[in-house]
Amino acid sequence: MTDIQVRAAQAAEYEKVQAVFGGAMMFEPKPDELWTRLFEPERALVATDDGEIIGTTRALTRELSVPGAVVDAAHVTGVGVQPTHRRRGVMSQLIGRQLREVPEAIAVLWASEPAIYGRFGYAAAAWGVEYAVDLHRVGAPNDSIRPGALAVLTADEALKDLPALLRRLQGQRSGVSGRSDLLWQARLQDKPDDRGGRTERRILVHRDEAGTVDGYALWRGKLNWGPTGPANEVLVEELVAPEPAAYRALWQHLLTMDLSATLNYSHAAVDEPLQQLVTYPTALERRLGESLWLRVTDVPRALRQRRYAVPLDVVLEVTDHLIESNTGRFRLTTDESAVTCERTDDAADLSLSVTELAGAYLGGRPLTEFAATGRVTEHTAGALNRTATAFGWPVAPVSIEVF
Numbered sequence: 483m484t485d486i487q488v489r490a491a492q493a494a495e496y497e498k499v500q501a502v503f504g505g506a507m508m509f510e511p512k513p514d515e516l517w518t519r520l521f522e523p524e525r526a527l528v529a530t531d532d533g534e535i536i537g538t539t540r541a542l543t544r545e546l547s548v549p550g551a552v553v554d555a556a557h558v559t560g561v562g563v564q565p566t567h568r569r570r571g572v573m574s575q576l577i578g579r580q581l582r583e584v585p586e587a588i589a590v591l592w593a594s595e596p597a598i599y600g601r602f603g604y605a606a607a608a609w610g611v612e613y614a615v616d617l618h619r620v621g622a623p624n625d626s627i628r629p630g631a632l633a634v635l636t637a638d639e640a641l642k643d644l645p646a647l648l649r650r651l652q653g654q655r656s657g658v659s660g661r662s663d664l665l666w667q668a669r670l671q672d673k674p675d676d677r678g679g680r681t682e683r684r685i686l687v688h689r690d691e692a693g694t695v696d697g698y699a700l701w702r703g704k705l706n707w708g709p710t711g712p713a714n715e716v717l718v719e720e721l722v723a724p725e726p727a728a729y730r731a732l733w734q735h736l737l738t739m740d741l742s743a744t745l746n747y748s749h750a751a752v753d754e755p756l757q758q759l760v761t762y763p764t765a766l767e768r769r770l771g772e773s774l775w776l777r778v779t780d781v782p783r784a785l786r787q788r789r790y791a792v793p794l795d796v797v798l799e800v801t802d803h804l805i806e807s808n809t810g811r812f813r814l815t816t817d818e819s820a821v822t823c824e825r826t827d828d829a830a831d832l833s834l835s836v837t838e839l840a841g842a843y844l845g846g847r848p849l850t851e852f853a854a855t856g857r858v859t860e861h862t863a864g865a866l867n868r869t870a871t872a873f874g875w876p877v878a879p880v881s882i883e884v885f
Contacts, residue, residue: 550789697728
């Protein structure tokens with residue numbers, strides 16, 4: 483590592499940074515004006531060998547919904563090392579420095595290789611469900627939909643109505659990332675080369691009785707012809723519908739598409755209400771997987787930022803091998819109106835590492851799960867169950883996009 487240096491990226495290095503990431507992930511980066519404008523060089527680190535960029539990691543400035551709040555969260559992306567420089571500690575140096583420098587109290591990412599990020603204190607904090615739906619068997623309800631309740635918007639029209647719905651979803655579920663105006667433009671652009679043989683993106687919306695858009699779905703179709711006739715595919719990219727009527731109407735439409743045989747949706751929550759809307763839930767083939775990974779970079783601030791299901795007074799003894807200031811004992815006190823978390827010399831009620839804290843942070847994984855394998859230790863009788871209950875949340879976290 484003596485010849486390898488780590489530094490902040492420069493504004494003009496976006497294409498080089500993307501080339502390194504693309505090489506590591508085995509894809510060919512394409513020029514994109516919007517994503518170039520979204521590049522934050524001051525939040526990107528590069529590793530260089532003899533002046534050549536051989537490793538990268540980036541953080542996007544975005545918000546994330548957590549239990550009871552929406553907070554700043556470093557959205558980590560673009561992590562990669564050139565194959566010629568593997569197994570030399572380049573990634574360890576990049577990620578370690580990044581986590582120690584981010585100003586936010588939490589960092590999140592999607593893990594291409596989960597084993598890597600667990601070494602740095604990240605933990606899977608939200609589960610995602612992929613649905614593969616047999617539309618011939620699912621038996622979607624034939625709900626009556628008010629004429630004109632559904633409509634299709636252009637991208638320009640959608641930019642006016644969709645952001646507010648995403649913010650409302652953040653108020654309902656943890657794990658949902660916010661988008662700036664520029665990120666919304668990037669999300670809704672629809673280049674033919676990016677369609678994968680499918681149709682252009684449809685932006686389907688539902689309007690309430692007053693004509694206000696209260697739900698949307700982004701979807702594409704793909705022509706397919708089987709032995710018995712048309713068997714088209716429906717791909718749902720994103721569905722946001724905070725209101726029950728909008729949720730039902732959008733799914734009823736998507737599950738009853740003419741000439742279609744299958745529907746795929748990759749960003750459902752564990753408690754997705756979709757399973758209530760069909761006659762035969764067995765036609766919803768479900769695949770559970772880790773989605774959003776989280777890392778706590780500032781323990782007391784992170785614990786103060788979220789809310790808790792029940793009042794709690796507990797002393798947590800936390801260990802963190804990477805960020806020294808996170809190691810110690812912290813008294814977490816919560817009630818209906820306030821949360822405090824401060825260092826203390828009092829005896830610990832529970833001991834855990836920053837990894838287990840990250841796994842439980844969004845309310846989707848109970849601390850009792852980690853205690854079952856000895857990764858959380860109870861020192862005061864009853865403290866584990868009380869703390870696990872407080873950290874839990876009525877609605878499962880979900881991440882609706884890969885960033």
